[in-house]
Amino acid sequence: MINRTMRRLARLLAIGLAFPAMQPVAAQDTGPDAPPINDRGQWLPSSVPTSDDVLRIPVPADYNAPKGSFVLVGGRLFDGTGAAARPATIVVQGKRITAILKPGEQAWPADAVVYDVTGKTVMPGLIDLHTHLTYVEKFDAGFQDAINSGADSAMRAVSRMGIFLQSGVTSVRDVASAGDVPFVLKRWQASGRIAGPRIFAAGQLITATGGHGDGLGTAPENPLGTVRLASGPDQWREAVRLQFRQGADLIKLASEYSQAEIDAAVDEAHSLGLPVTVDAETRYIDMAIKAGVDSIEHPLPRSDAAIALMAKRKIASVPTLVPYRIIQRNSGGYFGSTSRRFELNETTIVEMMRKMKKAGIKMGVGTDLVTDWIDYMPGAYIDELRAFVEVGFSPREALVAATKTSAEILRMADRLGTIEPGKLADIIVVDGNPDEDLNALERVTTAFVNGRLMLKDGRVHPPAHVEKPMPKR
Template identity: 80%
Template sequence: MHILLAPLAAAALSALPVAAQDRGPDAPPINDRGAYLPSSVPTSDDVLRILVPADYNVPKGSFVLVGGRLFDGTGTAARPATIVVQGKRITAILKPGEQAWPADAVVYDVTGKTVMPGLIDLHTHLTYVDRFDAGYGEAVASGADSALRGIRRMGIFLQSGVTSVRDVASHGDTPFVLKRWQADGRIVGPRVFAAGQLITATGGHGAALNKTAPSPMDAVREASGPDGWREAVRIQFKQGADLIKLASEYSQAEIDAAVDEAHSLGLPVTVDSETRYIDMAVKAGVDSIEHPLPRSDAAIALMAKRGIASVPTLIPYRIIQRSSGGYFGSTSRRFELNETTILEMLRKMRKAGIKLGVGTDLITNWIDYMPNAYIEELKGFVKVGYSNSEALVAATKTNAEILRMADRLGTIEPGKLADIIVIDGNPDQDLDALARVTTAFVNGRLMLRDGRLFMAQHMPVPLPQPAR
């Protein structure tokens, strides 16, 4: 079934001249804020790389995973191996039979199971409202409601083997609070890399249906003019953003200013855009582009040439198409979308050599489709030519690269952070095995045991003693 809105407007848009041209590297590179730090100096395990004490967020003790087959995410074939973790880092990959680990290490027997890097979901909205009904306004305005929605979704993601999420628009300061609490080990769930508010023009994508006055708790921030877009970027940076999320519509001057500001602050930029707005985003020098939306062949070629990644998010469009028959009511979706067009766009981008990441974009109550939604997203990659193993590498190593976290996440190698999942089955041979995640560690902390969320027992602090 066709997904078509405002046919006359769509026809006018399609008649616009193709703007994608290679004008050279228009955008300045991302400011590497860690360039002046030696690798021995500890920094935060996020994109911001803020200096921290050496023992910051390091759990005590060590553990070993023995007897399993290791799919390390690097692209090499799975093999029998023993994984040793001390604190929050993987310290050794041993051959079967080798026993070189601390005497007090906790030993987990994972015989018959696959050990692999935790999955990463690059397109989430942790606080999105569950439904649109009479309580919609109250749900958006309530920080408590937003936080509880986020905590529930984080738990479901973790049960599905996802140990890191990139949140690309949530309400108010909630994603940053969730990020801090998870990083401290105070709540169970995946790491959170937060963009803060989605930035768009007045009436742009995500804002067109909101007729109320702007609120600090909104997930979308409307901005006008280059200075307004710069200010919107700075506000997300002030909150602690790991990246900036932009959305059409915008002028070339507006997106140029936003990308320039984000890169100067050390933040990558991803964009929800389509048609000629993708041409504008490529010219501005964004780092990635979301969704399988229409774009010219010239834009695809330039994305590949300039190393601009894409997160295709096939699954939300399948859900929309199958449940309601079309993407209705949106001024930023005035073109045809169906299961054929989205898969063909993925195929074109793969053929062009664009770096492709994995994200699900599960809004409202769609989180209940996990883990099947993530598995189906990976099967979409297989349909366009990926092997199962290559799809898993996209979900781990490639996703970490797009996050700008490849030095710490995405593979199981000595020195990497211990974000590890254990699966009852061989997902590199059968992707459906991803529905059987039994165990998950995030930052070296056991957070999933026997498929159930797990938090370490609270250890009481001794009461103060009376004065003598």
């Protein structure tokens, strides 16, 4: 009996369960390399036009393309590739950039609209990889009604879309919003009927009973809910399929989960051609790495071995230091959360980001502005960029992370993130030199999304109504 007890204790000690103060077992490089995402477009010749999202669905050649052309003359171009800014003229026809001209060259359509941007910087639109467009504004007596109202959720999202646009953000990755709202808004924005950034939607956050996100007060089967609860591998696969059916561009998972559950969800998402990102911490990050996820959100605790494996397997990160700074400064700490049972403060989050940079992990920019925190824009986004500078990026490199690198994490680098011929015309004009002084991003004067003017003189520029002739007798 004593020998059996001693053997059991030895096993517990070996896996780090005997004493809570012990470090969790570090991630081991025993799992397979990240399973590849099924390239569902491999059967399409390059000549076949596809939708401007991760799904790459065949569409007509002029799909969602505006008419006409425009030119930006007299400004300095920061193209997002990492190259130094230079004087240049940018030519756009329809929704695509067609030429980058040297100053003085005039090779554009005669009927093109010419914008004089002398003294300003032209650059790719910023990307925010971690947003929740429909999140409630506050947790008060009426928050439950707000959560369960699709109309209320949509109006909150539209309001936030305008603020993002005014801040120079032309693409957002929505990583959990209410029901079908983000998908409806994605279609309306893409067709030019409402002004705002492009939306790359994950749909509902998938988590387990008691997992992170469970507790927002929505019933497990509520179609208007932000969270989808799942239990067991089969339900996790089904939850992924439900988001795909809606039109998801990616899948968002959250701990806590079993290894079998996250394995099933990642396998299902990748088979459908969708990348997977997770909100996870400690041992759940180890499990996510083993499952082969594509990116990991937040600066939450993980072992040095896990960081090394992330770098080896090219798993990206979206650090999101801003929300934790807001929580720390407003509340003094992250309290009352069963999924945040560890030390989390301004020092730990910067140190985690610094470790990931040192390891060579690809990092994009996300703000995770929930409740009424959208009111901190554009300062919140600029603060996130300053965090990149704090851990060793130059201002120019931080802007590349906000554009080119974030587009790569979106799996949209062939169309977004830089200003180059052939790319989609998501362009902002800044009064100043943001590649030298990030504070210049407080002065975004103009924004084009998909070649459409959506911000003019710093104000949201809604699409004008085009009269349709009455039918003739």
